[in-house]
Amino acid sequence: xxxxxxxxxxxxxxxxxxxxxxxxxxxxxxxxxxxxxxxxxxxxxxxxxxxxxxxxxxxxxxxxxxxxxxxxxxxxxxxxxxxxxxxxxxxxxxxxxxxxxxxxxxxxxxxx
Amino acid sequence: xxxxxxxxxxxxxxxxxxxxxxxxxxxxxxxxxxxxxxxxxxxxxxxxxxxxxxxxxxxxxxxxxxxxxxxxxxxxxxxxxxxxxxxxxxxxxxxxxxxxxxxxxxxxxxxxxxxxxxxxxxxxxxxxxxxxxxxxxxxxxxxxxxxxxxxxxxxxxxxxxxxxxxxxxxxxxxxxxxxxxxxxxxxxxxxxxxxxxxxxxxxxxxxxxxxxxxxxxxxxxxxxxxxxxxxxxxxxxxxxxxxxxxxxxxxxxxxxxxxxxxxxxxxxxxxxxxxxxxxxxxxxxxxxxxxxxxxxxxxxxxxxxxxxxxxxxxxxxxxxxxxxxxxxxxxxxxxxxxxxxxxxxxxxxxxxxxxxxxxxxxxxxxxxxxxxxxxxxxxxxxxxxxxxxxx
Numbered sequence: 026x027x028x029x030x031x032x033x034x035x036x037x038x039x040x041x042x043x044x045x046x047x048x049x050x051x052x053x054x055x056x057x058x059x060x061x062x063x064x065x066x067x068x069x070x071x072x073x074x075x076x077x078x079x080x081x082x083x084x085x086x087x088x089x090x091x092x093x094x095x096x097x098x099x100x101x102x103x104x105x106x107x108x109x110x111x112x113x114x115x116x117x118x119x120x121x122x123x124x125x126x127x128x129x130x131x132x133x134x135x136x137x
Numbered sequence: 138x139x140x141x142x143x144x145x146x147x148x149x150x151x152x153x154x155x156x157x158x159x160x161x162x163x164x165x166x167x168x169x170x171x172x173x174x175x176x177x178x179x180x181x182x183x184x185x186x187x188x189x190x191x192x193x194x195x196x197x198x199x200x201x202x203x204x205x206x207x208x209x210x211x212x213x214x215x216x217x218x219x220x221x222x223x224x225x226x227x228x229x230x231x232x233x234x235x236x237x238x239x240x241x242x243x244x245x246x247x248x249x250x251x252x253x254x255x256x257x258x259x260x261x262x263x264x265x266x267x268x269x270x271x272x273x274x275x276x277x278x279x280x281x282x283x284x285x286x287x288x289x290x291x292x293x294x295x296x297x298x299x300x301x302x303x304x305x306x307x308x309x310x311x312x313x314x315x316x317x318x319x320x321x322x323x324x325x326x327x328x329x330x331x332x333x334x335x336x337x338x339x340x341x342x343x344x345x346x347x348x349x350x351x352x353x354x355x356x357x358x359x360x361x362x363x364x365x366x367x368x369x370x371x372x373x374x375x376x377x378x379x380x381x382x383x384x385x386x387x388x389x390x391x392x393x394x395x396x397x398x399x400x401x402x403x404x405x406x407x408x409x410x411x412x413x414x415x416x417x418x419x420x421x422x423x424x425x426x427x428x429x430x431x432x433x434x435x436x437x438x439x440x441x442x443x444x445x446x447x448x449x450x451x452x453x454x455x456x457x458x459x460x461x462x463x464x465x466x467x468x469x470x471x472x473x474x475x476x477x478x479x480x481x482x483x484x485x486x487x488x489x490x491x492x493x494x495x496x497x498x499x500x501x502x503x504x505x506x507x508x509x510x511x512x513x514x515x516x517x518x519x520x521x522x523x524x525x526x527x528x
Binding site: 117121 | 484
């Protein structure tokens, strides 16, 4: 699976992908976000509207990326999760850590 | 000891090594078929086989042709001679070689003239089978050809060894599962752990201390050997804290393993509880797991919610304590998310699992019915612990 990123302002980027976020695709997400943070964009929104399934490895990549962005002084937020993804986030209690927004544009609305 | 007895002892060890591979009578596998296919092209011969030889027969692991038996009599095979050698056996023209000229495979319709066999072994000296080239007209092998066949043989051995190692790892993981029956006869418990691959990132355990039983069900992110290594660390970290308050134990394990979780970029969800088998009181902490239900005797299904984050997310994490009481006829089921996928993947699965628990005749009936569902359906490791209070 391919992830695409779109820059917003000087420090924000939105990352989008379609399909399953699992053991196979998680490293690609990790790579894209690490690249953005290295390039100075540490406020990341992951638009999950195209992700119809996420497993624990997918969740792990989001947590890993959250740590990376926070270490760089930014944050990682998620937008528009689908039903199965919401369930995984709620079961794991990680909805408390990964802030969820209705749309990618809303996620850093307070800072643009 | 006579020479004959010594030979049969080593043959017995050889046959045991063949059987331990667990490859006899197994279907075709691409990882072996790939090798025979490549060898056929490289050597330009009509037949390349990977054969395993037990006491009386030769089993062709690759290639297997639909409608043809993969078994043939060992006494007629060339490979029977190859496995008695430690080096490549090359027969340029079988009709001119007294060892083979009268075998059915030469005089009969297979019409073998050229044969080259590379013995295969995992343990030195115990040849389990061969990688062999066969042609219906005489030919010979150059030194380069011999080197190439030897290299391909090493490749087959690597595949054989991988099978053996994974099987051993699976055996070890199974042997770490608890066998005791805590609280019997008033309580009954059963567990199930079915890895998607050979080994699993899930585990369950229970251990007794007085009237208390510590129960843990955990799911390490990911699958396979990597997750299993992290899981073994989580398991022993909890074992070292038997009898500790569950929420405190989870916080301590999280702190102890924080750097391991960081280094491996993993985390684990888990349910950890202490059950008092005298009173039925269950005190628990749930680290982002959320997959424990109690099917009450009166038919209600209660879900125990997570009381904190998964372990490995934040080094300074703390967990709340939850508690409930199990009464006669209540069934506690704690499981990993692979089980949801055996139903419809949503939380509606919990009611179906509760229903299954109500209609089952025993805790083992529940685990066996779930095991049956995993056959061909599992997309993840599946682990389940069932504990019921009988009286």
